[in-house]
């Protein structure tokens with residue numbers, strides 16, 4: 001007898017399933033929707049959002065990066081290349097003895113872990129909440145120092 005009722009329940013649930021599905025669709029159709037007019041409106045990112053990197057400068061325009069390669073050493077994805085150059089009194093890019101003559105991040109390898117930012121002794125490398133990273137070629141995802149370095153605030157003031 002209990003087997004009979006179990007079969008009845010099974011058949012009833014299979015017969016009702018399409019109607020339950022249609023009822024769910026009906027509710028979704030009349031439910032108010034939330035549409036954000038992206039890109040004019042961007043949903044605020046979380047405080048700890050980590051996306052595109054930048055290389056910071058001091059207020060006087062000097063580069064914060066001193067070419068120490070600690071970020072490259074900390075990167076688990078081997079995505080960072082740093083080639084250091086020597087500062088001279090005539091041509092000084094950073095307050096330290098050295099600066100990053102070449103700085104590259106392979107964004108195809110990056111896993112956005114933030115270890116580079118954590119390991120940097122000067123706060124030079126920072127992951128910002130800039131998430132629009134799509135490109136149409138792999139080459140454009142090798143970020144160079146020129147792409148990463150923030151504008152010189154001194155030059156901005158002159159403009």
Ligand code: SF4
Pocket residue numbers: 074075076077078079080105109110111112113114115116117
């Ligand atoms: S966020 Fe992580 S994976 Fe990406 S460059 Fe920095 S250390 Fe490497």
Ligand code: SF4
Pocket residue numbers: 064065066067068069070071072082100119120121122123124125
């Ligand atoms: S970004 Fe920071 S850790 Fe990396 S080379 Fe520059 S100063 Fe060193």
